[in-house]
Amino acid sequence: MRLYPEEIFDSVEDVPYAREYGRGVRGIIFDIDNTLVPHGAPADGRTEAFFRMLKESGFRTCLISNNNEKRVRPFAERVGAEFTCKAGKPLRKGYLAAMAAMETKKEETLFIGDQILTDVLGANNAGIRSFLVRPVAPETDPFQVRLKRILERPVLFFFRRKTGKTSKNR
Ligand SMILES: [Mg+2]
Structure with a gap:
């Protein structure tokens, strides 16, 4: 199913990175807004x-x-990461550019983001494993993102029913 993530976590800090390293992951692609920080917020010390x-x-x-x-x-400069902007998610091109920047293959790459219809769908389109996280501060979402979150609800419902995978409160 193109809209399903592999797993769901409460936050990026809850992902078992050592496990993923053990699975061969060497490059991680992150969405920014409401994945790492509230929408529009700068990177902070954390x-x-x-x-x-x-x-x-x-x-x-x-x-x-x-x-x-x-x-x-x-x-990106503050956290020392590569970046791809105007990525056109859910198109594949930004994910392919990200892998080229990190010099990783699909099998060595993991994607983490907070939206199904852009982030997860795009990762699946590019053939990359994806983890979904709860939005950091959903009240900071712009209007069009709020609409998409409503459309995500039935997807999450069927995902949970099929896999039993969930994170707390989601
Ligand atoms: Mg986001």
Whole structure:
């Protein structure tokens, strides 16, 4: 199912990165808004420490956003990640560019994001494993994202029913 993530977590910090390293993952692609920080918020000390941990654990990282360079570049530079902006998710092109930037193959790459209809669908289109996380601060979502979250609800319902996979409160 093109709309299903492999797993759902409460936040990016709950993902078992050591397990994923053991599975051969060497590059992780992250959505930014409401995956790492509230919509439009800059990277903070906690975000920096999180990316430092990933780097020290042996992962390359890339940020992928449909937003513009003004939003994405300063964030990526602060956390020391590669980036792809105006990615056109759910199209494949941004994910392919992210893998090229990290020099990883599909099998070595993991995607983590907070939206099904853009993030997860795009990762599935590109043939990359995907994890869905709860939005950091859904009240900061712009209007069009709020609409998409309503459309996500039945997908999440059937995903949970099929797999029994869930995160708390989601
Ligand atoms: Mg997002």
